[in-house]
Amino acid sequence: MSTKSPIRKIGVVGAGTMGHGIAQVFAQAGFEVCLQDVRTNALNRATSNITQSLDKLVAKDTLTAKDAELARLRLTTTTDLDALSDVNYVIEAIVENVTAKRDLFKTIDTLVAPDVILASNTSAIAINTLSSATTRQPYVLGMHFMNPVPLMPLVELIRGQATSVETVRLSIELIKIIGKTPVEAADRPGFIANRVLMPMINEAIYALMEEVGSAEAIDTVMKVGMNHPMGPLALADLIGLDVCLDIMRVLHEGFGNNKYQPCPLLCQMVEAGTLGRKTGSGFFKY
Ligand code: CAA
DSSP: OOOSSSSEEEEOOOOOOHHHHHHHHHHHHHOOOEESSHHHHHHHHHHHHHHHHHHHHHHSSSSSSHHHHHHHHHHHEEGGGGGGTTOEEEEEEEOOOOHHHHHHHHHHHHHHHOOOEEEOSSSOOHHHHHTTSSSSGGGGEEEEEEESSSTTHHHHHHHHOOHHHHHHHHHHHHHTTOEEEEEESSSSSTTHHHHHHHHHHHHHHHHHHSSOOOOOHHHIIIIIOOOOOOOOHHHHHHHHHHHHHHHHHHHHHTTTTTGGOOOOOHHHHHHHTOOOOTTSSSSBOO
């Protein structure tokens, strides 16, 4: 970790797929990390997933066994939000629900020191909507990681209307310290990543629904024909179909344009609880 950074301890709220990945990469980079979630089972799963991921990185010689152990030691978990009162930077990665996120931002605003930055890993919700729940709008921004966080270098940084230049500067510095690549995006629905990615995934689901090709055929076209590392349907399964649907709804409502209408098959699969890898089946079986 850079000795120049004033940030020593990171609070991560939400121990799901993204939250525990974010906690892991900061712990690996030398920061103390406190990972909070209201669900004990989510914290247990997070700890076990982080251990597995660190073990994989050690097996591939990306990380030494000693550094993996140090990363584990830098990470604490808690169900108590008050445990975040001494952190220097907060990253929120809870469910993509505006009310839940605004409530959380309101609470954290009263908990941490007034100059602590509150970043949201939201995939698509407007940063202005979240920052207006706090009394520190200049200190709020979007910090959007990609899944799987330990492997994907990109982080989108989203400046809300009131986000200060200093908040963005410090956050860019932080992203570089953890070895990732920051890209700035405007506070528009879906930012850059999901504005471009999600309509492609949605279109792949339409192609499947309209029997243009099988799931295997659609994914093979994109992998072999376009050199994508995964096909769009396998990627939807990795992201989670519920998350894909939430993002399509944000695009649809945000732009008021029917080109973003979620595919009916996507809606049906989410209603049926077929959410991708996390439920054992989506467009493919796991
Ligand atoms: N931690 C550590 N290592 C991991 C890991 C993790 N979390 N996940 C996978 N690995 C390792 C695997 O063990 C494997 O190691 P070996 O090479 O030793 O076998 C290696 O990484 C490669 O994994 P796989 O063989 O399973 O598969 P792969 O070669 O296809 O690579 C991938 C996996 C990096 C995920 C690649 O498929 C990829 O880049 N896919 C696209 C991912 C993507 O687009 N992400 C963005 C999604 S959008 C988003 O996140 C934003 C949003 O808001 C929705």
